[in-house]
Amino acid sequence: MRKIVLTLAMVIITGPAFAAGGVVTAHVDGMVCDFCARSLEKLFGKEEAVEAIKIDLDGKTVTINLKDGQELSDERIEEIVSYSGYDIEKIDRAE
């Protein structure tokens, strides 16, 4: 019984840490123009892991919603942002 409770507790507590998906926020330098920021929407939209993205010109952020069970590494995000002609300031992740 003790073993079952311990196992259940571990699953409940640690479960989210193993879950893929979630929300990633990329802080992007140079993102001042709507017309030009379309490139980010186009290129992130081609990624298999991406469910949706939201661009905030005020906050200079790109919020990326990942599909359940999918991941997108920081390196890949930096690569896409750089490929689009911008620079990454930092990346925040929330599950």
Next chain:
Amino acid sequence: MKLFLLTIGLIIFTMPVQARPVSYPGGITAMSMNDADKHSLHLHYSPTAKTSLGYKLEYWRDRDFTINALQMNNLLKRWNNKDSQANFYLKSGVGIAYSDAGAFDHEKDAAAFTGIALDWENRRFFTSYENRYTEAGDIADFFTQKARVGIAPYIGDYGDLHTWIMLQVDHNPERSDPVTFTPLVRMFKDVHLGEAGISDNGDILLNYVIRY
């Protein structure tokens, strides 16, 4: 000397033009530009965020000649700052010029042009400068430059209709009125960008850009 001073002055006071000559990797852009000097159509493809390759058709109104050219634009340097962006481009093309005007009888000559373009913008202000030297054999040989300043009357967010009020200064030394001023409105939403204005000589400016 006067031309030199005006060039330097335009660069210093306005620094960095136009809808971007280079798009995102895989992006295709169509631009139709019409002003006092010329009508042009430019279709380009950007294999990278630093280069675009395309076809350019120009009809120069006063000189009454056309150029069909292959144009390459290169982003030489981009400055991405927290609240602003600046760009430095080289824009060049080679092709064929054609004229049947005046003394020319179906004259065809090799043509080439090159120039730099700089722009700086944040979400409220915009400034740009570009120049170009055009060589088209016996048909034409001239230098032009222009600069812009702009202000956004309101700050829209992503997906909104964006509006800019701008003033364009054109310097075309070979025209009877070498310097012209054109107040214009730029509006863009999604992948569409349009500009409309009228110069102090009454010439209409109408530009449209779409980016796929």
